Every structure is written in structure tokens, then in C-alpha cells.
Amino acid sequence: MKPEEGPIEESKKLRVSRGISILDLVLRIIAIFGTLGSAVAMGTTDETLPFSTQALIFQAQYDDIPTFRFFVIANAIVCGYLAISLPMAIYHVIRTRAAKSRALLIFLDTIMLAVLTAGASAAAAVVYLAHKGNASANWLAICQQYQNFCQRITGSLIGSFGAVLILILLIPLSGLILSRQR
Template sequence: MSKNGEHYATLEVEGESSGTRDTKGKTPIMEAPLIGKGGAHEKSMDDAGGAGVKRGVGVIDFVVRLLALVAALAATIIMGTTDQTLPFFTQFFQFRARYYDLPTFTYFVVANAVTAAYLVLSLPFSIVTIVRPLAKAPRLILIIFDTMALTLVTSAGASAAAIVYLAHKGNTNTNWVAICQQFDSFCSRSSGAVVGSFIAAVLFVLLIILSTVALKSH
């Protein structure tokens, strides 16, 4: 159609066709395509991939937790069995060094034993993070108690390390004599126990990082 030199396009709709009208003469409403179907599929794929990553983090958490248990338990046993008696003694004096002669070493043994017991109890929660990788509650519980255990084992290791240092070096200002030249076995075993305690502390730091990363990726 043209009007005053201008051209207009017209679109005629065939109203009588059965494909365009229903039996009552009404034009059927065309169904819109489902929106977001592909997005939901992509989201489910992302969730599956995220669950796989979190399951892998849970497996690493379980292995590291076992290593920390071995380190804390070894520190407890080594320090708890530290006992040395020098071969020479007099009628009135016997030169002997035992861990419970020093309150710091006693605290060390108790703290590492408590830490080892906690690690045993935490293993089921670590398994839950593997079976149900998207669950948040087990990871939150582990972060809280791992932080408390880290504080406990670090304080025990640091206090025992100070006593071990004095045993090796002494302190001339306070007339504390270095005893490790005589009690060499006592000093070597207590030093090994302190190293085991600090290894457990480092592993606890790694456990906290793993749980934090897994929670942050939710």
C-alpha cells in the first residue's frame, strides 16, 4: 500500500486457518520457551563439581588428621616415658630425671594426650565431610575445636621448649646448670617430644585452612 508517495507494508493474518485459531475462534497463546532450564543444568553441574572438590578436601583433611594424631600421640608417649638415672649415686643421693619432676613437662603430657583424644573423636566428623561434602555444620564444628586444640598443643610445646632449652644451655644469671651433658637420654627424648608437638601444631594450622577454604567455596 502507498500513500502520498510513502509505502506501507501490511501483514495479513489468516484467521480461518485451523493452525492459528482454536474451535472458539480465539488465537491460541504460544508457549514461551522455558527460561533458565540451561542455567539450572549448569548450576547442577557446578554443584556436582563443587561437591567433588569438597570431597577431595575432606579426604585430605582425614589424612592430615591421622598424621596429627600420630604426632600428638608420639609426643605424649615419648615425654611420658622419659626417665633417666645416672649410673653413679651416693648413699644419700641418686641422680635421676623424670618428666613428672617438672610441672611443665607434666602439662605437656596431659595437653598432648587430650589433643590426641580429640583427634580420635574428630575422625567421624571428618568422614561426614567426605560422605556429605556440601554439609557446613561438621566443618564449622571442626574449625572451632581444631582452633582450641591448636592453642592447647602450641602452649604445651612452647612451654616445654623453654625447659628443654634451659636443660641444654642453662642460665648463668640464675645459676641454672645445663644438665644435658649428664642426662643426655632425658634431653634427647624430651627434645623429640617437643618436635612432635610442634609438628602436630603445624598440621592443625593446615586443617583449619582446609576447612576454611571448603566453607568459603560454598
């Protein structure tokens, strides 16, 4: 049996938990912008080469490659989820001792981490192939022709991987608060 804690120690514990809850809220808002930026940057990417004619068009679009379509969808889903989770995050700042809703948030955050990591890594694997190609499989590096296209798709990965890092932080932070509440 643990000895009963004094009211001073208890209120200090609550203050730290509140601080972590505010950090959680701020990180969520940053991650919303990261995933939104990635989805928009990838979703608006296309390039038409200057020597295209009316009969023969040399054009690269993000949705030529199904993996990039999955990337946009994954980022949109996670962005939407994070926006919906904001009220819950605000509730946790106010009611620092809430436990069940935090456990629910760990569950949902974990699923979203998996979805976003899957989308970002799959896209990164294809972007890598676009840059380097693969001699054994006879896949040529398409970035030599479509330079702007490649810059855009590479850049759009940044926001997504940033949001992955934030989600990796958010989940243990919720766990930390729960473990301190004992």
C-alpha cells in the same frame, strides 16, 4: 545476584571439596600419631646416672618439671580429641555440603591448636634452658649430666610441633571449603 551455576560446574566444586575433606581426614590420622608419640616419649622418660648409690640417687624424670607434665596432658587431650573428631571428618567426606558441623569443627580445632601450641612451646622453652642454661639467672645446663634424658625430651617435641603444623593447616582448609560452598 550471582547467575545460577550449571550442574557440571557444581559437581566439579563438590569433587574438589571432597578431595579436601579426604586430605583433612588423613592429616588428622597423622596428627593422632604425632601427639600420641610425643605423649608416650615424654611420659616414659627417666634417667638414673650410673654413679648413683643406694643412699644417693641421681635421677631425672619428666615429672620433676611441671611444664613437662603439662606437655604430656596437652598432647593426651589433643590426641583424644582428634580420635573423637574422626567420625565427623568421615561424615564430611560423605556429606561434602555439611556446613554447621564444619563451623563447629573450626571452633574445636582452634581451641585444640591453642592447647597444643601452649604445651609444646612451654616444654620447648624449658628444654632450651636444659640445653643452654642461663648465666644471668644462674641456671645451669642440666643436659651435660643427663644426656639421654635430654635427647628424649628434645625428640618428644617433634611429634607435637608436627601436629601443631597440621592443625594450622586443618582450620583454614575447613574455612576454604565453607567459602567455596556459596
